[in-house]
Amino acid sequence: MQKPSLPKGTRDFGPIQMARRNFILDTIKETFQIFGYQQLETPAMENLSTLTGKYGDEGDQLLFKILNSGDFLKNVSEEDFKNGAATTLPKVSEKGLRYDLTVPFARYVVMNRHELTFPFKRFQIQPVWRADRPQKGRYREFYQCDADVVGTDSLLCEAEIILMIHKVFSKLGIQDYSIKVNNRKILTGIAEAIGEAGKEGPLCVAIDKLDKIGKEKVEEELRQRGFGEEAITKLQPLFDANPEDFDAGLEFLKGFLAESETGKQGIAELEETLNILASLGGTRDHVAFDFLLARGLSYYTGAIFEVKAHGVKIGSVSGGGRYDDLTGVFGMPGVSGVGFSFGVDRLYDVMEELGLFPEDNLSAPVLLLAHFDQKGFDYAASLLSQVRAKGIRAELYPDLTKLKKQLDYASKKGIPFVGICGDKEIESKTVALKDLTTGEQSSVTLEEMLEKLY
Amino acid sequence: MQKPSLPKGTRDFGPIQMARRNFILDTIKETFQIFGYQQLETPAMENLSTLTGKYGDEGDQLLFKILNSGDFLKNVSEEDFKNGAATTLPKVSEKGLRYDLTVPFARYVVMNRHELTFPFKRFQIQPVWRADRPQKGRYREFYQCDADVVGTDSLLCEAEIILMIHKVFSKLGIQDYSIKVNNRKILTGIAEAIGEAGKEGPLCVAIDKLDKIGKEKVEEELRQRGFGEEAITKLQPLFDANPEDFDAGLEFLKGFLAESETGKQGIAELEETLNILASLGGTRDHVAFDFLLARGLSYYTGAIFEVKAHGVKIGSVSGGGRYDDLTGVFGMPGVSGVGFSFGVDRLYDVMEELGLFPEDNLSAPVLLLAHFDQKGFDYAASLLSQVRAKGIRAELYPDLTKLKKQLDYASKKGIPFVGICGDKEIESKTVALKDLTTGEQSSVTLEEMLEKLY
Numbered sequence: 013m014q015k016p017s018l019p020k021g022t023r024d025f026g027p028i029q030m031a032r033r034n035f036i037l038d039t040i041k042e043t044f045q046i047f048g049y050q051q052l053e054t055p056a057m058e059n060l061s062t063l064t065g066k067y068g069d070e071g072d073q074l075l076f077k078i079l080n081s082g083d084f085l086k087n088v089s090e091e092d093f094k095n096g097a098a099t100t101l102p103k104v105s106e107k108g109l110r111y112d113l114t115v116p117f118a119r120y121v122v123m124n125r126h127e128l129t130f131p132f133k134r135f136q137i138q139p140v141w142r143a144d145r146p147q148k149g150r151y152r153e154f155y156q157c158d159a160d161v162v163g164t165d166s167l168l169c170e171a172e173i174i175l176m177i178h179k180v181f182s183k184l185g186i187q188d189y190s191i192k193v194n195n196r197k198i199l200t201g202i203a204e205a206i207g208e209a210g211k212e213g214p215l216c217v218a219i220d221k222l223d224k225i226g227k228e229k230v231e232e233e234l235r236q237r238g239f240g241e242e243a244i245t246k247l248q249p250l251f252d253a254n255p256e257d258f259d260a261g262l263e264f265l266k267g268f269l270a271e272s273e274t275g276k277q278g279i280a281e282l283e284e285t286l287n288i289l290a291s292l293g294g295t296r297d298h299v300a301f302d303f304l305l306a307r308g309l310s311y312y313t314g315a316i317f318e319v320k321a322h323g324v325k326i327g328s329v330s331g332g333g334r335y336d337d338l339t340g341v342f343g344m345p346g347v348s349g350v351g352f353s354f355g356v357d358r359l360y361d362v363m364e365e366l367g368l369f370p371e372d373n374l375s376a377p378v379l380l381l382a383h384f385d386q387k388g389f390d391y392a393a394s395l396l397s398q399v400r401a402k403g404i405r406a407e408l409y410p411d412l413t414k415l416k417k418q419l420d421y422a423s424k425k426g427i428p429f430v431g432i433c434g435d436k437e438i439e440s441k442t443v444a445l446k447d448l449t450t451g452e453q454s455s456v457t458l459e460e461m462l463e464k465l466y
Numbered sequence: 467m468q469k470p471s472l473p474k475g476t477r478d479f480g481p482i483q484m485a486r487r488n489f490i491l492d493t494i495k496e497t498f499q500i501f502g503y504q505q506l507e508t509p510a511m512e513n514l515s516t517l518t519g520k521y522g523d524e525g526d527q528l529l530f531k532i533l534n535s536g537d538f539l540k541n542v543s544e545e546d547f548k549n550g551a552a553t554t555l556p557k558v559s560e561k562g563l564r565y566d567l568t569v570p571f572a573r574y575v576v577m578n579r580h581e582l583t584f585p586f587k588r589f590q591i592q593p594v595w596r597a598d599r600p601q602k603g604r605y606r607e608f609y610q611c612d613a614d615v616v617g618t619d620s621l622l623c624e625a626e627i628i629l630m631i632h633k634v635f636s637k638l639g640i641q642d643y644s645i646k647v648n649n650r651k652i653l654t655g656i657a658e659a660i661g662e663a664g665k666e667g668p669l670c671v672a673i674d675k676l677d678k679i680g681k682e683k684v685e686e687e688l689r690q691r692g693f694g695e696e697a698i699t700k701l702q703p704l705f706d707a708n709p710e711d712f713d714a715g716l717e718f719l720k721g722f723l724a725e726s727e728t729g730k731q732g733i734a735e736l737e738e739t740l741n742i743l744a745s746l747g748g749t750r751d752h753v754a755f756d757f758l759l760a761r762g763l764s765y766y767t768g769a770i771f772e773v774k775a776h777g778v779k780i781g782s783v784s785g786g787g788r789y790d791d792l793t794g795v796f797g798m799p800g801v802s803g804v805g806f807s808f809g810v811d812r813l814y815d816v817m818e819e820l821g822l823f824p825e826d827n828l829s830a831p832v833l834l835l836a837h838f839d840q841k842g843f844d845y846a847a848s849l850l851s852q853v854r855a856k857g858i859r860a861e862l863y864p865d866l867t868k869l870k871k872q873l874d875y876a877s878k879k880g881i882p883f884v885g886i887c888g889d890k891e892i893e894s895k896t897v898a899l900k901d902l903t904t905g906e907q908s909s910v911t912l913e914e915m916l917e918k919l920y
Contacts, residue, residue: 015797078531
């Protein structure tokens with residue numbers, strides 16, 4: 013008899029994990045909706061022609077491909093076979109699993125361009141799949157949670173992203189965190205200011221590793237990437253500065269980028285975003301300026317965001333930015349927008365590490381009705397619908413068995429209250445309500461019980 | 467430039483469809499939870515060893531298989547290749563996509579048998595994939611929505627399934643429907659009563675087609691399956707009877723099955739289920755006895771359910787039954803239970819055909835704040851957070867543009883109210899609130915607007 017197992021890098025989510033994940037996801041979803049975003053879902057499978065070439069060579073390798081149905085070898089010649097996997101692949105597979113939510117979103121926008129109303133604000137919460145080597149905290153199936161606005165370059169969107177992050181973190185109870193903000197144009201300006209105009213790409217890639225490998229190694233990498241000693245020297249004030257104070261950072265940068273039109277535009281955009289944030293009544297709390305923030309993603313053209321929770325050794329839990337061209341690769345140029353996402357698995361880990369989840373199982377029933385015999389069972393049954401009609405999650409132990417077994421069941425399932433129905437209770441039309449947390453037990457009427465549990 | 471497309475048999479769900487689907491799914495989910503069911507999610511990918519052999523030969527064909535990562539041909543010899551797809555398949559693919567929610571649930575129960583509390587009540591709402599030929603109403607990716615209790619044979623579970631169906635349909639606004647109930651033991655009894663004991667399998671398969679092909683063709687099929695003329699003659703009263711009246715049906719069957727112990731047990735179970743339903747305060751409305759109901763599924767051993775909406779030409783929207791052995795195939799015998807599921811796509815179609823969805827987009831923002839210039843934009847921004855703080859979905863048009871364009875945006879997105887912020891409104895601290903449904907416009911304060919929209 014086979015012993016079943018899970019594919020490596022995948023997980024089941026049992027009742028407690030689901031309740032906690034749903035708490036996070038519902039919070040995010042509700043916030044997106046309050047801000048006017050509407051939900052989209054796309055299929056798990058996409059044509060490989062949609063997916064390949066969008067994530068670089070490494071991404072193409074990490075796509076999960078679906079074998080064609082039926083005789084999948086029918087189009088494979090002996091020569092194809094001898095040429096190996098690369099030649100054979102297009103003959104045996106036409107579809108792959110979604111690798112992120114951005115490419116399917118771009119495809120959706122292009123396919124529905126004539127029906128959509130722009131600016132189009134969508135959010136999407138679905139799993140994605142990557143054939144990465146599984147390791148701690150890295151899975152082959154995980155949820156992404158994206159929100160994007162396309163079809164407007166208003167900085168209102170950037171300001172609202174900050175508001176949404178504030179709202180989600182406040183509802184989740186995460187108090188100590190920072191929203192780092194930057195602007196790609198500032199990075200462009202820095203490249204200009206150090207005399208390496210146009211090289212902000214490699215500059216970003218190197219700077220992005222600052223936290224991980226330190227200043228010396230970043231300089232080493234810059235040298236390897238062809239940056240001159242003069243440029244590296246000119247960068248020094250930036251490495252040294254990076255002040256905590258937002259306004260001091262801006263002032264410093266205004267000097268540093270005085271000669272760069274693009275850089276000054278980046279600063280202006282950042283200031284305007286903060287102004288809009290203020291007119292929205294939003295706070296600057298948690299918002300930090302990090303003019304070296306690059307996020308390694310070359311397609312950002314304006315704002316760049318990254319959110320980290322403090323007090324835990326967990327990477328960024330949210331991030332995003334503005335981009336110029338979402339759909340060009342599908343033949344629809346000029347669709348710009350701004351988007352961000354929450355890392356659900358990491359938020360889960362942060363909340364667990366900080367002890368922010370409530371002790372009790374969030375989705376467990378609140379009440380179990382227990383009994384000693386058929387008469388008690390029937391009496392309990394007669395109460396049950398009235399409890400549920402109040403919206404209270406409740407159940408009746410289904411089998412006639414010892415009370416201890418029923419109490420054990422409640423305790424293991426995380427049900428906090430047990431309503432015991434014996435002869436005395438039937439006679440007095442009450443329930444012996446036992447609080448499993450405190451061990452206290454009291455005789456209550458149905459109405460009193462409803463009031464207590466509601 | 468490539469023109470993107472969707473794999474056949476798959477769909478995108480845009481904002482309106484998502485809002486409607488979520489309305490259905492949230493209703494079902496909430497009902498499951500009120501009844502003490504807890505959520506489980508399993509990975510999209512399962513090992514092929516978990517999936518194959520569980521759905522018959524046809525099912526194995528319809529599994530979507532995932533190509534192994536990297537050089538997927540590395541274990542394929544030239545001989546394998548020449549032997550064809552069947553020999554090559556196990557060398558190039560180890561994983562497949564979930565085909566239903568039952569097998570992953572069984573795997574989960576076996577893998578977590580020592581941690582789970584029985585009776586274990588779980589629900590699961592996730593997509594499944596089948597490489598079926600796509601056609602109207604049949605997709606290659608669709609949601610299933612299952613609830614099961616394992617580890618008890620109490621008929622309370624059956625009675626509660628009827629209650630849950632009542633609750634879901636009532637909340638969805640579907641008023642005209644029937645819950646057909648039967649019991650596998652009654653079918654076994656019928657096979658005994660017509661002198662063909664042990665042949666309820668083929669009897670069920672043939673009878674299951676009664677609605678589709680009619681009595682004559684069913685009889686024809688029974689002959690082909692080796693049923694004697696005497697047996698077919700003995701079946702006549704059943705075909706002729708099948709009365710609308712539940713009790714009359716039971717009385718008739720008590721006579722017909724008088725000699726079959728199993729048959730009588732089936733009747734007793736059905737009666738007991740109705741008794742429990744009554745003690746739960748449930749109604750027998752919509753519940754119909756169909757002693758020919760078989761659902762073509764041979765693994766049911768007790769109760770069988772099937773739900774159809776009237777007034778639409780759409781197949782069953784819910785169904786289920788009791789089974790004896792969920793996990794035997796994974797080496798854990800004796801796990802019996804009862805389960806049922808809702809067909810979300812079909813429920814969607816029923817509600818659409820009956821016009822049960824509200825006219826307006828269920829998830830669209832309720833309010834758009836519009837403006838004529840920067841001053842109006844800033845004023846609108848100052849109101850926005852207060853609207854959202856009330857939990858009202860609202861947005862501010864992000865760009866400075868003509869009012870008409872902003873009104874068009876609201877109208878196309880299904881936003882019912884537009885709060886126009888001009889100089890007059892700024893001065894009087896009001897908003898010109900326009901109801902896009904009626905066209906009426908009135909000057910209101912923020913408080914008045916909140917009251918109206920809340």
